[in-house]
Amino acid sequence: MPLPQVLLYAATLFFVGAAAVRGARYARQPAHLRWELYPVAREGARARHGGSRFEEPEHWARPRRVDRVAEIRAMAAEIVLMAGVRRNNRALWLSSWPFHAGVYLVVIWLVLLLLGGLLQAAGAAAPRALLAAIDVAGFAGLGLGIAGAAGLLWRRVADPALRPYNAPADHANLVAWLLYLGWTAVVHVASAGFAPLVAVASAFVTLQPASVAWPVAVEVVLGSLLLAYLPLTRMFHFVAKYFLYHDVRWDDRPNPRGGRLERRLEQAMDFGVAWQAPHVRGAGTWGQAAADGSGKVER
Amino acid sequence: MSEPLRPRDLARPAEQLAAIPDGGLPPLPHPYEDWPDPGVRPLSDESRARLEHSLDGVVGLKIPRPDSAAAREAYVEQFLAGLDRLLDREANWTFLQPLVLSLENCVKCNTCADACPIYESSGRNEVYRPLLRAETLRRLVHRRRGRLARLFDRFAGNDVAATWETVVRLADLSYRCTLCRRCAQSCAMGVDNGLIAREIRKLFSQELGWAPDELHRDGTVKQLVAGSSTGMNPAGFRDTVEFAQEEIAEQLGMSIEIPVDRQGADILVLHNAGEFLSWPENLQAFAILFDRAGLSWTLSSEIAGYDSVNYGLFYDDVQLARVGHAHAAAARKLGVRKVVIGECGHAHKAAMAVGDRTWLGEDNLPRESCFTLIAQLLREGRIELEPGRNPFPVTLHDPCNVVRSMGIVEPQREVIRAACPRFREMTPHGVDNYCCGGGSGFAVMSSLNFPDWRMAVAGRKKFAQILDAFAPEIDDLETPKYVCAPCSNCKGQIRDLLDHYQAWERARLHYGGLAELVVNALKGVPEGFLDWDEIALAK
Ligand code: SF4
Ligand code: SF4
Numbered sequence: 001m002p003l004p005q006v007l008l009y010a011a012t013l014f015f016v017g018a019a020a021v022r023g024a025r026y027a028r029q030p031a032h033l034r035w036e037l038y039p040v041a042r043e044g045a046r047a048r049h050g051g052s053r054f055e056e057p058e059h060w061a062r063p064r065r066v067d068r069v070a071e072i073r074a075m076a077a078e079i080v081l082m083a084g085v086r087r088n089n090r091a092l093w094l095s096s097w098p099f100h101a102g103v104y105l106v107v108i109w110l111v112l113l114l115l116g117g118l119l120q121a122a123g124a125a126a127p128r129a130l131l132a133a134i135d136v137a138g139f140a141g142l143g144l145g146i147a148g149a150a151g152l153l154w155r156r157v158a159d160p161a162l163r164p165y166n167a168p169a170d171h172a173n174l175v176a177w178l179l180y181l182g183w184t185a186v187v188h189v190a191s192a193g194f195a196p197l198v199a200v201a202s203a204f205v206t207l208q209p210a211s212v213a214w215p216v217a218v219e220v221v222l223g224s225l226l227l228a229y230l231p232l233t234r235m236f237h238f239v240a241k242y243f244l245y246h247d248v249r250w251d252d253r254p255n256p257r258g259g260r261l262e263r264r265l266e267q268a269m270d271f272g273v274a275w276q277a278p279h280v281r282g283a284g285t286w287g288q289a290a291a292d293g294s295g296k297v298e299r
Numbered sequence: 300m301s302e303p304l305r306p307r308d309l310a311r312p313a314e315q316l317a318a319i320p321d322g323g324l325p326p327l328p329h330p331y332e333d334w335p336d337p338g339v340r341p342l343s344d345e346s347r348a349r350l351e352h353s354l355d356g357v358v359g360l361k362i363p364r365p366d367s368a369a370a371r372e373a374y375v376e377q378f379l380a381g382l383d384r385l386l387d388r389e390a391n392w393t394f395l396q397p398l399v400l401s402l403e404n405c406v407k408c409n410t411c412a413d414a415c416p417i418y419e420s421s422g423r424n425e426v427y428r429p430l431l432r433a434e435t436l437r438r439l440v441h442r443r444r445g446r447l448a449r450l451f452d453r454f455a456g457n458d459v460a461a462t463w464e465t466v467v468r469l470a471d472l473s474y475r476c477t478l479c480r481r482c483a484q485s486c487a488m489g490v491d492n493g494l495i496a497r498e499i500r501k502l503f504s505q506e507l508g509w510a511p512d513e514l515h516r517d518g519t520v521k522q523l524v525a526g527s528s529t530g531m532n533p534a535g536f537r538d539t540v541e542f543a544q545e546e547i548a549e550q551l552g553m554s555i556e557i558p559v560d561r562q563g564a565d566i567l568v569l570h571n572a573g574e575f576l577s578w579p580e581n582l583q584a585f586a587i588l589f590d591r592a593g594l595s596w597t598l599s600s601e602i603a604g605y606d607s608v609n610y611g612l613f614y615d616d617v618q619l620a621r622v623g624h625a626h627a628a629a630a631r632k633l634g635v636r637k638v639v640i641g642e643c644g645h646a647h648k649a650a651m652a653v654g655d656r657t658w659l660g661e662d663n664l665p666r667e668s669c670f671t672l673i674a675q676l677l678r679e680g681r682i683e684l685e686p687g688r689n690p691f692p693v694t695l696h697d698p699c700n701v702v703r704s705m706g707i708v709e710p711q712r713e714v715i716r717a718a719c720p721r722f723r724e725m726t727p728h729g730v731d732n733y734c735c736g737g738g739s740g741f742a743v744m745s746s747l748n749f750p751d752w753r754m755a756v757a758g759r760k761k762f763a764q765i766l767d768a769f770a771p772e773i774d775d776l777e778t779p780k781y782v783c784a785p786c787s788n789c790k791g792q793i794r795d796l797l798d799h800y801q802a803w804e805r806a807r808l809h810y811g812g813l814a815e816l817v818v819n820a821l822k823g824v825p826e827g828f829l830d831w832d833e834i835a836l837a838k
Contacts, residue, residue, distance in 0.1 A: 026396065026399070026400065029388065029395050029396035029399065030388055030389075030392040030395060030396070031392070031656070032392065032393060032394050032395060032396045032397055032656075033393050033394060033616075033653045033656045033657065034652045034653055034655050034656050035394070035397050035491075035494065035652075035653065035704075036652070036704070036706075037480060037483055037484055037491070037703060037704065038702065038703055038704070038705070038706035038708075038730045039706070039730055040706065043706065046706075049708050049709060049729055049730075050702065050703075050706055050708050050729055050730030050731075051706050051707070051708050051709055052705060052706025052707065053706075054651060054652075054668060054671065054705050054706060054707050055671060055706065055707055055708070055709055055710055056671070057667070057671050057672065057674075057675040058637070058665070058667065059667070059671075060665045061665075078487070082487065083487075084485075084486075084487030085408075085410070085487045088410050088413070088414070088485040088486075088487065089408065089410040089413075089485075092408055092410065096408075159409075160303065161409050161412070161428075162407065162408075162409055163303065164303045164304060164305040164306075164425075165305070165306070165407045165409075165430060165434055165456075166407070166456070167454070167455055167456020167457075168453070168454050168455075168456065169451075169454050169455045169456060170407065170456070172454070234403070234404065234405070234406055237404045237406065237488060240400055240403060240404040240488075241404070241488060241489060243396070243400055244400045244401075244404065244488060244489030244490070245489050247396060247397075247400075248396065248397045248400060248489065248491070249483075249489045249491075252706075254655060255655045255656050255659075255663070256663075257660070257663040261656070262659055262660075262663065265656050265657075265659055266659055266660070268392045268393075269659065271388075271389035271390075271392055272389055272390075273390070273617060274384055274387065274389065274390040275381075275384060275390060275505035275506055275617070276377070276380070276381075276505075276506055277504060277505050277506055277507060277508035278508050279508065279515075279520070279617070279618070280505055280617045283617065286392075286617075286620065289617050289620065289621065290617075290620035290621055290623070290624045290657065291624055292621070
């Protein structure tokens with residue numbers, strides 16, 4: 001099997017594994033104290049003024065209404081339109097949105113390629129509509145992605161407020177995208193389409209060796225390296241953002257007496273207080289520390 | 300904008316990294332065009348020699364200067380041990396998930412800076428950029444990682460050295476943020492720089508025992524030992540209640556009983572004891588209001604049972620849990636059905652939101668906001684108002700802890716709209732509000748030149764907002780204006796701001812709580828609860 005193809009399998013496995021590990025690491029943290037931030041989308045109509053269930057008299061005695069539709073709408077606006085950045089930093093959004101939209105389209109393009117590959121492997125030719133969709137998603141994604149990544153890189157280099165916080169990695173991340181997207185765009189503009197990639201996709205899904213021209217082989221190598229690099233960087237934030245919103249910012253789950261959450265919290269109260277300041281040293285477990293009352297005065 | 304400052308600069312040996320320049324702060328609205336703005340007073344030579352001040356020349360934490368390199372080194376080691384505990388799932392279960400998520404996912408876009416009132420009001424002083432504090436901690440954390448990760452330190456920008464200077468400046472820097480979380484709200488990623496500031500405070504408190512005296516020694520510790528962070532003991536509290544009853548009788552000719560330790564009452568009301576000393580009219584207003592509404596209620600004279608304060612919320616999870624437990628114990632002892640939190644924002648958040656997950660088992664009693672309860676009484680017609688008795692312009696300050704952190708936004712507005720015909724909002728308000736500048740304990744931190752900083756920088760945005768809200772009448776000295784600040788700490792800060800900026804003299808600005816406005820307009824209560832002649836006389 002050609003080396004680029006082996007690399008692509010390895011990178012895909014690494015990417016999926018890393019996403020799962022990162023997700024599991026965030027999900028497996030102990031229950032934490034409430035720290036939500038309003039507005040919370042799932043509060044429904046009340047979210048318009050940032051309200052919560054605490055606004056209702058005797059809120060604990062009323063059924064909790066969770067507006068999933070509003071929640072999904074807010075998530076969609078955040079994912080598709082990047083509503084938060086648009087609202088709070090329009091200048092950044094002008095680069096960030098094209099970049100992210102470009103990445104989404106590139107992902108769609110890859111999925112369509114896989115579909116085409118599957119069809120080819122099954123002995124059917126990819127329908128023209130699919131090939132057209134591949135062209136549209138591919139060229140639009142590459143164009144938007146390149147424009148966005150270039151804009152973001154320019155902001156990083158030119159904005160004096162960002163400069164003191166830049167690290168080589170921040171530039172490298174964007175350069176990595178530009179290399180992959182740029183090379184791919186050049187290759188496929190030159191070949192006027194993505195037809196050779198359908199054959200690569202077919203080989204990929206059937207685990208058969210693919211024979212491709214060197215420019216496409218370079219494209220596969222660059223794509224594989226980027227795929228494997230992503231989980232090592234902050235660019236993997238799409239996994240974390242789910243938890244940042246659902247487990248923290250929007251986590252307004254109440255804690256009724258005797259409920260499942262209370263049981264988890266009670267387990268946490270059995271953890272030891274390992275801190276060493278005079279007023280906590282030797283305090284035993286969190287539960288014991290909370291109940292020991294008076295504390296100590298030493299500084 | 301001041302000189303660029305990098306996180307690694309915190310390690311730079313220098314007498315002082317930054318300073319608040321006199322007159323270098325953003326201008327205030329009319330009628331303060333000519334305000335001389337004294338800025339922040341320099342420390343005395345004695346204080347400079349004795350206390351750490353190398354961040355910005357302001358002292359809030361009062362860290363004594365160690366006398367030897369060995370002592371400094373020992374503190375750095377303690378700090379690093381604390382850093383490890385901050386990331387430990389047992390030692391820091393309380394906030395580990397939010398912290399890790401915030402540490403690992405900032406994309407360094409700087410959107411948060413524009414949302415931060417401290418950064419903006421300092422004239423965009425780089426030392427107060429929210430990212431500086433967060434990024435410093437982030438880079439220090441990364442440097443505690445394994446050898447393999449350390450190979451990439453340069454590439455990843457993990458360049459902050461853990462030196463005495465870094466440690467001490469980071470500690471101070473955590474007290475240049477009011478934990479208002481406005482930055483977090485503007486962050487599309489969901490990263491919370493306010494949380495990070497609090498985690499830094501916590502590390503210093505729980506590992507090194509560094510916390511402002513006003514919050515720890517004279518705050519939570521005093522509360523747990525004496526009963527209240529004001530130092531008021533149960534006997535003093537009972538005297539205060541008696542005095543309040545006499546005042547009501549004298550001023551309004553009403554005989555109102557303020558119940559204390561009434562076993563089996565429906566409601567335990569938890570007030571911030573600061574009210575009893577500084578604004579007893581708030582206690583009186585609640586007593587009149589609840590009496591008129593026919594509620595079954597009581598106060599408690601137990602340790603911490605008469606002081607809703609929980610400064611642990613600002614700096615220390617263990618103290619947070621201890622004080623919360625003491626509050627719950629007082630409620631349990633009286634056998635009340637529910638606890639109602641009075642006009643104190645952080646007490647709301649400590650008991651109802653954060654405390655929703657520390658009041659466990661038999662401590663897990665229903666808790667409600669006084670704003671919700673008053674709005675309900677109005678809605679149900681159990682109290683009636685004559686709003687014409689509040690003819691003066693009124694604006695409302697939103698305590699961050701109540702709005703942004705708890706989503707209680709409308710009930711207090713429902714009440715104030717019903718009670719005050721000339722009510723107007725500040726811009727922005729509700730969950731987008733600006734902190735008063737006294738948040739996270741700053742309102743009670745009053746030593747050395749910290750109050751100067753609190754007035755000139757931390758509270759500047761709020762003061763400008765207040766002036767803007769009253770712009771149409773600001774020059775009319777015949778018309779008193781009322782800033783409703785339904786939170787004891789905010790009220791203390793707004794009192795200090797109005798005094799500092801001579802706002803009564805210049806614009807007839809006064810401040811107070813929400814219950815006072817309600818009682819001033821309450822049917823069946825003689826007029827004159829708010830006595831403007833007396834207020835003017837006291838100025
Ligand atoms: S905290 Fe959020 S807004 Fe601030 S720099 Fe990081 S990602 Fe951007
Ligand atoms: S929490 Fe408030 S004061 Fe602190 S950095 Fe954020 S916006 Fe600024």
